Amino acid sequence: MFSNNRQWRLKNAAGTWLLALTLPLSAQGAADKGKITAADIVAADIAAANQCDAKRVKLQVLGSGGPELDDRRASSGYLIWMDGKARLLVDIGSGSMLNFERSGARIEDLQALLLSHLHVDHSADLPALVKAAFFTPRQQDLPVLGPSGNYLMPSTSDWLTQLFSPQGAYRYLSEYLVAEQRSSFKLIPQNIPAKPRQVSEYRINDQISVAAVPVHHGPIPALAWQVRAAGCKLTFSGDMSNRYQTLAGLAAGSDILVAHNAVPAGARGVARGLHMTPDEIGSIAGHAQVKLLLLSHRMKRTLGQEADTQTAIQARYNGDIRFADDLQQFVPPGR
Numbered sequence: 001m002f003s004n005n006r007q008w009r010l011k012n013a014a015g016t017w018l019l020a021l022t023l024p025l026s027a028q029g030a031a032d033k034g035k036i037t038a039a040d041i042v043a044a045d046i047a048a049a050n051q052c053d054a055k056r057v058k059l060q061v062l063g064s065g066g067p068e069l070d071d072r073r074a075s076s077g078y079l080i081w082m083d084g085k086a087r088l089l090v091d092i093g094s095g096s097m098l099n100f101e102r103s104g105a106r107i108e109d110l111q112a113l114l115l116s117h118l119h120v121d122h123s124a125d126l127p128a129l130v131k132a133a134f135f136t137p138r139q140q141d142l143p144v145l146g147p148s149g150n151y152l153m154p155s156t157s158d159w160l161t162q163l164f165s166p167q168g169a170y171r172y173l174s175e176y177l178v179a180e181q182r183s184s185f186k187l188i189p190q191n192i193p194a195k196p197r198q199v200s201e202y203r204i205n206d207q208i209s210v211a212a213v214p215v216h217h218g219p220i221p222a223l224a225w226q227v228r229a230a231g232c233k234l235t236f237s238g239d240m241s242n243r244y245q246t247l248a249g250l251a252a253g254s255d256i257l258v259a260h261n262a263v264p265a266g267a268r269g270v271a272r273g274l275h276m277t278p279d280e281i282g283s284i285a286g287h288a289q290v291k292l293l294l295l296s297h298r299m300k301r302t303l304g305q306e307a308d309t310q311t312a313i314q315a316r317y318n319g320d321i322r323f324a325d326d327l328q329q330f331v332p333p334g335r
């Protein structure tokens with residue numbers, strides 16, 4: 001299902017190349033550092049030169065809100081469709097699974113879940129997905145890729161253990177995690193190192209690969225993700241301040257950048273330490289020369305501020321800007 005080690009490289013905002021730490025996915029979730037070869041780099045260059053086949057790929061917003069329950073939006077979640085099938089989930093916040101149902105997606109088509117971080121508004125609906133999968137013909141294991149842990153947050157694998165192990169809160173679903181127990185499929189956790197400026201890439205299938213880079217979200221281990229499908233690059237900031245300055249490099253040349261618009265211009269204090277201001281979003285989108293900037297994770301403090309937000313972004317980025325709503329679909333604008 002997954003390839004072995006592959007290498008790729010990304011240019012960061014300062015113009016230096018970041019070499020990827022490549023990690024194979026396996027049933028054991030083992031991490032393994034690979035070696036770079038000339039053939040790998042050539043292959044990466046060829047892949048980077050691929051044109052986006054926009055007819056085959058679609059991004060659907062399952063949750064355009066943050067943690068608030070009175071914003072009339074589901075919490076964070078995105079679905080990537082390819083060739084008419086829902087293949088990847090990026091985040092699975094509360095309410096996103098109701099919109100998954102409304103989208104017409106099928107659980108048995110999913111090939112991975114990517115988590116930006118484990119805050120409730122990005123992760124709370126996973127048990128709902130696992131339970132619902134029981135009623136589907138799903139047979140294929142489901143990789144769950146997310147950050148490693150620290151003193152505040154469990155690693156992705158520990159989080160799954162705390163939920164689904166025989167001692168976990170949802171121990172009645174432990175068959176989906178414990179190898180010895182019979183079930184139609186398993187959750188396969190993969191912890192992504194949360195060290196700054198280290199890019200990790202995973203191959204999902206012949207036509208889809210994903211990459212993650214750590215981003216700063218206060219003390220919470222957090223990742224930005226990129227999905228590469230049929231030559232299209234879709235990048236997701238997750239929640240982040242730009243203190244690590246890693247997103248522009250990951251997002252370079254993206255067809256769509258989903259940036260989280262959780263604070264307004266002039267934000268201060270704790271919120272400012274956790275999130276990007278509109279001018280920072282504009283600066284990143286401008287440096288990365290993304291084709292379409294989609295603003296999501298909208299909260300009451302940014303809802304109603306769209307005109308000011310757009311003005312601040314347009315001072316630094318002259319591409320297309322859209323504000324996300326639940327269930328909207330976006331096709332890559334192409335090159």
Ligand SMILES: [Zn+2]
Pocket residue numbers: 066067076119121122239297
């Ligand atoms: Zn959030």
